[in-house]
Amino acid sequence: MSRSGTDAYDSGEQVPPLVSRAAAAARAHGFGKSCRPEQGRLLQALAAGAQGVIGETGTGCGVGLAWLASGARAGVRLVSVELDPDRARVAAEVFADVPEVEILTGDWRRIEERAPYDLLVLDGGGNAKRAGDTPAEPARLLRPGGRIVIDDFTPAGGWPPLLDGEVDLPRLHWLEHPDLHAVELPLAKDLATLVGTRRRDGAATGHAPRGA
Incomplete structure (x- = not known):
């Protein structure tokens, strides 16, 4: 989620009805x-390739989930976990007529209840960004070949990636994760997203691609 993401939808730009x-x-x-439109269009495109279950942590009021649902093919289920009960209720109302969508209330680890996933978006826990928050484990939560998405980074200008002059450890965690082929995708001057695919053979090379 982005700090001013909801404001981005005041421009009149055409977006899916949901x-x-x-x-x-x-x-x-x-x-x-809320999820910014640049990120949302990426989620929509990635969702179109899922064939089983799509997961998300950090529902908010459902904007990112709506992008995912707008891209998902028929028969694909979507599960999202929201810690705040009021926001979970609001999101459930948004998707009241979308039976493929399930909103769970609670800690992000509830996402494990519906694993494994074809696509998992870590936007509200499990993304290695918060102190004391154990990162999600791709080998447990993704099918082989499944994809994981971590958003709200600023584009890196070199290697190793830096944040405020120091090595950006959360970003490095995913880009060098032994269970993933991962890459950084710049979406705007101030926005980048990490996308990783779970290795099918389980073999680790020690270093994943270093991104854009």
């Missing part, structure tokens, strides 16, 4: 940290 509904709900409930 995304527009979720953004309106976020605005009405004063939630500003």
